[in-house]
Amino acid sequence: xxxxxxxxxxxxxSMPPTLIWHGEGFRLERLPVGSRVVYPPESxxxxxxxxxxxxxxxxxxxxDSQPLPALLRAGMRLTIAxxxxxxxxxxxxxxxIRQQVIEAVLDMAAEAGVDDVVLVAALALHRRMTExxxxxxxxxxxxxxxxxxxxxxxxxxxxxxxxxxxxxxxxGEDVEINRRAxxxxxxxxxxxxxxxxxxxxxxxATGLASYRxxxxxxxxxxxxxxxxxxxxxxxxxxxxxxxxxxxxxxxxVNVFQIETTLNNDTFPDQFRFLQRREWEWSVRDxxxxxxxxxxxxxxxxRLARSIFQSIRAPHAVTSVQAGEVEAVHAQxxxxxxxxxxxxVAGQTDVLTMGLPYLCPYNVNSVMNPILVMCLGLGYxxxxxxxxxxxxxxxxxxxxxxxxxxxxxxxxxxxxDFFEQVLAETTDPLEIEAKYEESFATDPWYIHLxxxxxxxxGVHPFYMWYWGxxxxxxxxxxxxxxxxxxxxxxxxxxxxxxxxxxLEMASDVVGPDPTLTHLHVPPLLMAEVT
Amino acid sequence: xxxLLFERNIPRYAAARVVSSxxxxxxxTVAPLKLTDIDEPDLPGPGWTRVRxxxxxxxxxxxxxxxGKSSRYFEPIVSLPFVPGHEVVGDVEGPHGEVAGRVxxxxxxxxxxxxxxxxxxxxxxxxxxxxxxxxxxxxxxxxQTGYCADTGGGWSERLVAHSSQLHPVPERLxxxxxxxxxxxxxxxxxxxxxxxxxxxxxxxxxxGTLGLCTIAALRQLTLPGTLLAGAKHPAQRQLASxxxxxxxxxxxxxxxxxxxxxxxxxxGAQLTGGADVVLDCVGSADSIEHALSVVRPRGRVILxxxxxxxxxxxxxxxxxxxxxxxxxxxxxxxxGTNGARPRTFDLAFDLVVQAGLDRLVSAHYPLERFHxxxxxxxxxxxxxxxxxVFDLREQPRWRKTxxxx
Ligand SMILES: [Zn+2]
Ligand SMILES: [Zn+2]
Numbered sequence: 001x002x003x004x005x006x007x008x009x010x011x012x013x014s015m016p017p018t019l020i021w022h023g024e025g026f027r028l029e030r031l032p033v034g035s036r037v038v039y040p041p042e043s044x045x046x047x048x049x050x051x052x053x054x055x056x057x058x059x060x061x062x063x064d065s066q067p068l069p070a071l072l073r074a075g076m077r078l079t080i081a082x083x084x085x086x087x088x089x090x091x092x093x094x095x096x097i098r099q100q101v102i103e104a105v106l107d108m109a110a111e112a113g114v115d116d117v118v119l120v121a122a123l124a125l126h127r128r129m130t131e132x133x134x135x136x137x138x139x140x141x142x143x144x145x146x147x148x149x150x151x152x153x154x155x156x157x158x159x160x161x162x163x164x165x166x167x168x169x170x171x172g173e174d175v176e177i178n179r180r181a182x183x184x185x186x187x188x189x190x191x192x193x194x195x196x197x198x199x200x201x202x203x204x205a206t207g208l209a210s211y212r213x214x215x216x217x218x219x220x221x222x223x224x225x226x227x228x229x230x231x232x233x234x235x236x237x238x239x240x241x242x243x244x245x246x247x248x249x250x251x252x253v254n255v256f257q258i259e260t261t262l263n264n265d266t267f268p269d270q271f272r273f274l275q276r277r278e279w280e281w282s283v284r285d286x287x288x289x290x291x292x293x294x295x296x297x298x299x300x301x302r303l304a305r306s307i308f309q310s311i312r313a314p315h316a317v318t319s320v321q322a323g324e325v326e327a328v329h330a331q332x333x334x335x336x337x338x339x340x341x342x343x344v345a346g347q348t349d350v351l352t353m354g355l356p357y358l359c360p361y362n363v364n365s366v367m368n369p370i371l372v373m374c375l376g377l378g379y380x381x382x383x384x385x386x387x388x389x390x391x392x393x394x395x396x397x398x399x400x401x402x403x404x405x406x407x408x409x410x411x412x413x414x415x416d417f418f419e420q421v422l423a424e425t426t427d428p429l430e431i432e433a434k435y436e437e438s439f440a441t442d443p444w445y446i447h448l449x450x451x452x453x454x455x456x457g458v459h460p461f462y463m464w465y466w467g468x469x470x471x472x473x474x475x476x477x478x479x480x481x482x483x484x485x486x487x488x489x490x491x492x493x494x495x496x497x498x499x500x501x502l503e504m505a506s507d508v509v510g511p512d513p514t515l516t517h518l519h520v521p522p523l524l525m526a527e528v529t
Numbered sequence: 530x531x532x533l534l535f536e537r538n539i540p541r542y543a544a545a546r547v548v549s550s551x552x553x554x555x556x557x558t559v560a561p562l563k564l565t566d567i568d569e570p571d572l573p574g575p576g577w578t579r580v581r582x583x584x585x586x587x588x589x590x591x592x593x594x595x596x597g598k599s600s601r602y603f604e605p606i607v608s609l610p611f612v613p614g615h616e617v618v619g620d621v622e623g624p625h626g627e628v629a630g631r632v633x634x635x636x637x638x639x640x641x642x643x644x645x646x647x648x649x650x651x652x653x654x655x656x657x658x659x660x661x662x663x664x665x666x667x668x669x670x671x672x673q674t675g676y677c678a679d680t681g682g683g684w685s686e687r688l689v690a691h692s693s694q695l696h697p698v699p700e701r702l703x704x705x706x707x708x709x710x711x712x713x714x715x716x717x718x719x720x721x722x723x724x725x726x727x728x729x730x731x732x733x734x735x736x737g738t739l740g741l742c743t744i745a746a747l748r749q750l751t752l753p754g755t756l757l758a759g760a761k762h763p764a765q766r767q768l769a770s771x772x773x774x775x776x777x778x779x780x781x782x783x784x785x786x787x788x789x790x791x792x793x794x795x796x797g798a799q800l801t802g803g804a805d806v807v808l809d810c811v812g813s814a815d816s817i818e819h820a821l822s823v824v825r826p827r828g829r830v831i832l833x834x835x836x837x838x839x840x841x842x843x844x845x846x847x848x849x850x851x852x853x854x855x856x857x858x859x860x861x862x863x864x865g866t867n868g869a870r871p872r873t874f875d876l877a878f879d880l881v882v883q884a885g886l887d888r889l890v891s892a893h894y895p896l897e898r899f900h901x902x903x904x905x906x907x908x909x910x911x912x913x914x915x916x917x918v919f920d921l922r923e924q925p926r927w928r929k930t931x932x933x934x
Binding site for chain 2: 416420438442
């Protein structure tokens, strides 16, 4: 039986309450009769033999690329870059698909007699990973073979000797990437595409770039001109990355791209109810929900966090494609949309969403208020192609505890951003003009980024810009069940219950609003017509 | 005449200490302060006149005294019983009881006022704040009007003042503006005590009257590169930026803000660099330690708020070679051109006008409601107020202005 496609349900009186994420917990809400709930498609069947699929992809590349073995020869410099811990979400069960791909590439390199091989975690401005985190991604065999010799590296965008400026694109954008990658005879990039924004030229042009280069597309203007940035043909973010990617290729950097896609198996068995539609919950799903909610109720916050952070997704691989960047990305995107796409007719006045405990930037950490904003307005709001699920001037209601809490190790610059910058203004353009440069070049943040496990000083700005289009588009943002002071600092309105939030929303959009609820995760991509 | 009198009364003094631990200003209910009828003070000698207060402010140092928290240091240089009140605008009484002009009182009781001749070296050059004779001469001990048994103070219907203490108030100034001149003078002195300031990063801790006046003084009289203020309450934050702070943050956020501002690194909770100058307008052990932790090596910390007895870890002072100085009162300032040394009070008059400091006067009370007044002053920040004053004008109007609660 093939998996059922995504589904738009109209809420009627017989509907059981809808499960809504609320950080490290859930709430069951009765949405108003007539509301629409958009459910993700069921999981697509995985590849039977991922290792065989990887081998097949490497030997049968897309675009004008030669098979990988033909690109490998003794005496060459080979660099293998791979996505960092921000992908996938939650982290996948071992073996991680990156491990499988990297091992296959290394096997072929060994057969060809290549002995100058360096692995680079493509962090961009993300935090450095810990040893266990790296081991999880590349596997123990690869880790033990490379790390002790300093050949398993993490990209350092602030290492003056480690970067190479490749000139400007024809639009004047600096292209500066990892020197080892840029000076290798072959750069193999290993991707996981969780959303259509991942992969393509973004892999190298962003993952291995410096602030100097990134600021050309990670800025407010680009975000406001990307509708959505999940839609590569309507996204300035993509255009800029594509220009840079082509410039990198024209500079003589030889990229062999490998993109993989996963199915929607996001939660392990005890959380199976999260993957099901409420009216189809079996006795077992109901029991699972009760057991999990009850134990969470009794669990101190920290423990609840560690329970959730230890979730490993049973994601399975649905496709592997390799070869020339653009051809690879086109096919990977198709696989992704086949898994995530849901047709939705028309926009509504109000969009509601429950925010889970996790976004790309708080793996093994706490979801601070800026990340709440980014997850809601930056990521989930943008999970559309065509037009947003909510009309211009509409209201967004998010459910999340939004604690005034930060991880000082991972997010030091976020604290200052929240306490100082947002206290003064929440306007992305003003924030960018007034504060970005001083945070981006702050020697302390640079020190913590290079030597600790801190996101780069500029990262909270990017989080805020990510939501710039939504801020522009929406008439108001309400957070249900959040810390009121933190919610207000974000420039949003706090509500104690969904009913209150709906009443507050009607001040923005008028009485009797139409409502759409985005039932994620697992992720879905709304194709709004 | 009616006056609020502070008497020596050890048991009540001790009780005030206990009660005031509940919050500043609470001690007034048991403190040895009472509303009473006393004789008008005698004129101590030639050059002295009677003054009828119009407005008299309640100062942080008054609250400390009422709360029984002031240091024993002051015991030999005050004389009891005294009428508090050293922030005074009033009318000079002529020989026949007529009004002979409106004045602000410069409360320091230096050699001139005490009839000490020749004056001490400090007074000889006009630095009355540094007077070495505050317990001598023909007056009882008392460093200021408001702490001296012979002169009376502003919290009454009459006091006496020496002509050297009187500053005529220009017509265009309101009483509210005039009553701010004395606190403004403290701030002027503090701002100038910090020395060369141009381009420096300057932090002001505390945004009560003294902190806000200091911010205004720094802005008007010096050229700080960046002026950062730590302020606890929303109304204080607003006033701090209105008066010229570039950046206003919660007191807890000061270290982070200073780190960012000065692009310092941090080792544990300690900054490797820090601000050039920190003016502590609170004066608690916490605020002084805070100041020492955010000033750069070889930077300057100036205690503007009255510190009292405090236990402080001075390791950073030693290790970072920090200069720690006090800024108490006024006299003359080396701020003029061509070596002129203008009187602090003259600069303070200008500051009050330029910065519009009359807006800091938040609430007026008659003497009869002194319990309420002192309590209000003690919780001013929390209640959105700044300066609380006694109103002794003909028709006592006690009104609450601004955000006074
Ligand atoms: Zn005073
Ligand atoms: Zn003297």
